[in-house]
Each structure stands twice: as C-alpha cells, then as structure tokens.
Amino acid sequence: MMAVWRQVAEGVTGVIKGHVVTLRNLFRRPVTYRYPQVRPELPVGTRGIPVLLSDEEGKLLCTACEVCARECPVQVIHISAHRDENKKKVLDEFDIDVSRCMFCGICAEVCAFGAIAMSDVYELADFEQDRLIYNKDRLAEIGRRRRGPIINYGIKTEGPRYGPEPAATAASPAPAAKTSPPEGAKP
Numbered sequence: 001m002m003a004v005w006r007q008v009a010e011g012v013t014g015v016i017k018g019h020v021v022t023l024r025n026l027f028r029r030p031v032t033y034r035y036p037q038v039r040p041e042l043p044v045g046t047r048g049i050p051v052l053l054s055d056e057e058g059k060l061l062c063t064a065c066e067v068c069a070r071e072c073p074v075q076v077i078h079i080s081a082h083r084d085e086n087k088k089k090v091l092d093e094f095d096i097d098v099s100r101c102m103f104c105g106i107c108a109e110v111c112a113f114g115a116i117a118m119s120d121v122y123e124l125a126d127f128e129q130d131r132l133i134y135n136k137d138r139l140a141e142i143g144r145r146r147r148g149p150i151i152n153y154g155i156k157t158e159g160p161r162y163g164p165e166p167a168a169t170a171a172s173p174a175p176a177a178k179t180s181p182p183e184g185a186k187p
Helices: 002-026 067-071 107-108 136-144
Strands: 048-051 077-083 089-097 117-119 146-151 154-156
Touching: 048 136, 067 077, 067 107, 067 154, 089 136, 117 154
Parallel strands: none
Antiparallel strands: 048 117, 077 089, 146 154
C-alpha cells in the first residue's frame, strides 16, 4: 500500500514540476524568426551539404583517393577517376546524393587532403529527385563561396543559401496557358 502512495506522490510531483517550467516560460518574450525573410545566423561548424574545396587558383583539392566514398555510412558519394600519362589519378566525377546524405561529416573528417568540408547550405528541398544529386561542379561552386577558415570541418559561405542550379539538360516546359473560370463561377 505504501508503494502505491509513493507512486502517486511521484506522479503529482512530476506534474507540478512540469507546470513550474511552463509558468516560468509563459512570460518570457518569444524568440521568433520571420523565416525565410530573416534567416538565422548559423554558427561555424554547422553541418550542411558537404562541398569540394579548391586552392587559390581554383583547382580542386580532391585527389580521387575515394576514402570518403568508402567511409560514408550511407554510401551516397560516388567517385570516378582515370589515370593520366604520369599515372596520377584525375577526378572525373564526384557525385553526392543529398536526399540520402545524413550530414554526419565523416567524409570531411577522413579526407587527408582537406578537400571536403561541411557547408552552411541546408535548404535543399526540391520537387525533382534528380536535382538532389550534386555533381562535382555544383559542389565546387558552393565550396568556392567560402569565407573564413575551416573550423570543426565546417565553412561559412556567402551568397545564396541554396546550391547553384544544375545545368538544364532539356528545354523547360512552356508555362500553362491561362484558362477562364467556368460559367457561373465567382472570381
């Protein structure tokens, strides 16, 4: 019988503690961002989309060693390369499927050449699945917008917070023609 009363007392105590927290926060001024008009200032090290970094001349730092692709837990990095006449690997393709990427940052951590960093680009929603596969050029473009040093495998970028548009492969469809409302319908 005593155990029942102890459980009742613990339940009541839990409810009272919950109400105290609610009352304490009830009179605080709310913190509201008018997103997307006002965007939050993200801290350095925010894990957005992984990007490819370049040197001062604009040449990609990636050596196509494929360590990042092997270590990626969800296997979303796809790399293809060939060897030139000096037997050196040359990067042909570097694709990341950001629809499946979990932004863990392991690819940036294992890169021995510092060629990958996590950017602050996080607005990746799109209506077409194919546009969520970022190729070498799109990743390098975001990486070239870097401002400041790499801190905790993350970089800050300037410019738009979304990735550049992929090159259109087919002509875009013509806009739909306006139709008049059916008779008797109120505008």
